[in-house]
Amino acid sequence: MISRLLFGPFRPGIEALRPALYRLAYAWCHDAALADDLVQETLSRAWTRRAQLRDEASLKAWMVTIMNRCWIDHLRSRCDFDDVEAWEDTLESGAESPEACCNREQIIACVRAAVARLPLGQRQVLTLVDLEEFGYAEVAGILDIPVGTVMSRLSRARASLKNLLEPTTTQSAAQTVLRRVK
Numbered sequence: 001m002i003s004r005l006l007f008g009p010f011r012p013g014i015e016a017l018r019p020a021l022y023r024l025a026y027a028w029c030h031d032a033a034l035a036d037d038l039v040q041e042t043l044s045r046a047w048t049r050r051a052q053l054r055d056e057a058s059l060k061a062w063m064v065t066i067m068n069r070c071w072i073d074h075l076r077s078r079c080d081f082d083d084v085e086a087w088e089d090t091l092e093s094g095a096e097s098p099e100a101c102c103n104r105e106q107i108i109a110c111v112r113a114a115v116a117r118l119p120l121g122q123r124q125v126l127t128l129v130d131l132e133e134f135g136y137a138e139v140a141g142i143l144d145i146p147v148g149t150v151m152s153r154l155s156r157a158r159a160s161l162k163n164l165l166e167p168t169t170t171q172s173a174a175q176t177v178l179r180r181v182k
Contacts, residue, residue, distance in 0.1 A: 013059045014043070020060070020132060021067055027127040028071055030116050038074065042067040061134065065142045068124070075120075114164040122157035125150055 021042060025035035045066050046053075053062050115123060121143075128139045129150070136154075140147045 013056060014046075014063075017060055017063055021063060024064065024127055024132060025067060025071070027115065027131065028120070028124060029074075034074070038067060038070050041070045045070065060132075061138050061142055064128065064132070064134075068142055111161075111165060114161050117164070118157050118160060121145075122153045122160070125153040126157040126161075129154055 018039065021039045022035055025038040025042075026032065029035055029038065042063060046063055049066070053059065115126065118126065124143060125139055128134045128142065129136070134142065136147050136150045139150045143150070
C-alpha cells in the first residue's frame with residue numbers, strides 16, 4: 001500500500017521486490033505477521049530515505065540493507081533474544097529428524113526447519129547468497145560485514161545443512177537433484 005502511494009518512479013521496482021523482501025523476512029524470522037511488519041517497516045524507512053538511493057540498479061540491495069537494519073532493531077527490542085553459536089543442543093532436542101522425511105513436501109519442510117536452526121548470521125548469508133542470488137560483496141555491504149565473514153558463514157551454513165540433511169538427501173537421491181548455486 002505504501003509503495004503504491006509514495007514511491008513514484010521507483011514503484012515498479014518496489015512492487016517487484018515485495019515478494020523477495022517477504023521471502024527473506026520470513027526466512028529470517030519464521031513468523032508471517034512479523035515478516036509482514038518487517039516489509040512494511042522497510043518500505044517506510046525506504047520512503048524516508050529515498051533521496052539516499054543514487055542508482056536504481058542497486059534498489060534491491062538497498063532495500064535488503066534497510067530490511068536487515070529493521071530486523072536488527074527488532075531483535076534488539078526483544079528481551080529474550082539470544083543468538084548463541086552453541087545451537088547443537090537445539091538440533092539434538094526432540095525435533096523431527098531429517099530421516100523421518102520421505103516425500104517431497106516433507107523434504108521441503110525438513111530443509112526449512114534445518115535453515116531455521118542455523119544461527120542468525122549464517123541463515124542471513126545463506127538466504128541472501130543461495131536464495132536471492134546476491135554476490136558475496138553485495139551481501140557484505142547489506143549486512144555490513146567483511147567479505148571473508150560472508151564466505152566463512154556461508155561455508156559453515158552449507159556444511160551444517162549438509163550434515164543435517166544428509167540422510168534425507170541419501171534417501172531421495174534418485175528423486176532430487178542438488179545443485180550448488182554459487
